[in-house]
Amino acid sequence: MFTGLISDVGEVGSVEPRGDLRRLRILCSYPVETIAIGASIACNGACLTVVEIDRDRQSNRTWFEVDVGAETLARTTAKQWEPGMQINLERSLKVGDELGGHIVTGHVDAVATIAAIEDFDGMRRFSISVPEDLSRFIAEKGSVSLDGTSLTVNSVDGNLFSILLIPHTLAVTTWASRRAGDSINLEVDLMARYAARLAGIS
Missing domain, CATH: 2.40.30.20 (Elongation Factor Tu (Ef-tu); domain 3)
Known part of the structure; x- marks a missing residue:
C-alpha cells in the first residue's frame, strides 16, 4: 500500500x-x-x-x-x-505513517497519454487522455495516481481530464521532463472503483 x-x-x-x-x-x-x-x-x-x-x-x-x-x-x-x-x-506505507496523499495500491489499471501541457506562474497544467472504459472512475476533485504521483483531478471532459502541478511537485518528481504524447501509468481511485462495483456499474 x-x-x-x-x-x-x-x-x-x-x-x-x-x-x-x-x-x-x-x-x-x-x-x-x-x-x-x-x-x-x-x-x-x-x-x-x-x-x-x-x-x-x-x-x-x-x-x-x-x-x-x-x-x-x-x-x-x-x-x-x-x-x-x-x-x-x-x-510501501508503514503502520503509523501519515497518509498525506490517497490510498494507492500500486496496481496500474492502464496506460494513459499526456494530451497537452500548459505552463503558467511556475505551475503546469496537464491534460490526460484515458481509455474509455476507465473514464467513469475519474471525477472532478477526486484523486488519481499518475506515474505513482497522487494528484487531484481539476476538470473532466469525456475521456480527458486535467491536473495542475505546483512547483514543488515538478521539482521532486519526473513530471518536469514530461512532454505531450508521453505515456504514463494510471491507477484510478480505489474508492471510486468499489463505489462503481457496489452501484452495479460493470
Whole structure:
C-alpha cells in the first residue's frame, strides 16, 4: 500500500531480458540498509518486489533489482523503460505513517497519454487522455495516481481530464521532463472503483 507521495527519483541502471521477465536494476538514494529483500517499492506507480540489493561503488548510490513480469509489461509503461531513464519511487506505507496523499495500491489499471501541457506562474497544467472504459472512475476533485504521483483531478471532459502541478511537485518528481504524447501509468481511485462495483456499474 502506498500514498502517492514520491520519496525519491530513481534511475534505471540496466534492463536484462529473462524469457517473459525483465530484470531491472534501479539506482536510488535510499540507504541500502533500510531496504530488505522482498520489500515493495512503487516504480512509476507499479508495485515491484525487491529481489537483489547492494551499493554501487562508482556512483555511491544504492541499487535494487526487480523482476517485471509479462502482465506488468503488458499493462504499464515498464516495457519502455531503458537505462538512464528516471522514474518516480515510493516505498510501501508503514503502520503509523501519515497518509498525506490517497490510498494507492500500486496496481496500474492502464496506460494513459499526456494530451497537452500548459505552463503558467511556475505551475503546469496537464491534460490526460484515458481509455474509455476507465473514464467513469475519474471525477472532478477526486484523486488519481499518475506515474505513482497522487494528484487531484481539476476538470473532466469525456475521456480527458486535467491536473495542475505546483512547483514543488515538478521539482521532486519526473513530471518536469514530461512532454505531450508521453505515456504514463494510471491507477484510478480505489474508492471510486468499489463505489462503481457496489452501484452495479460493470
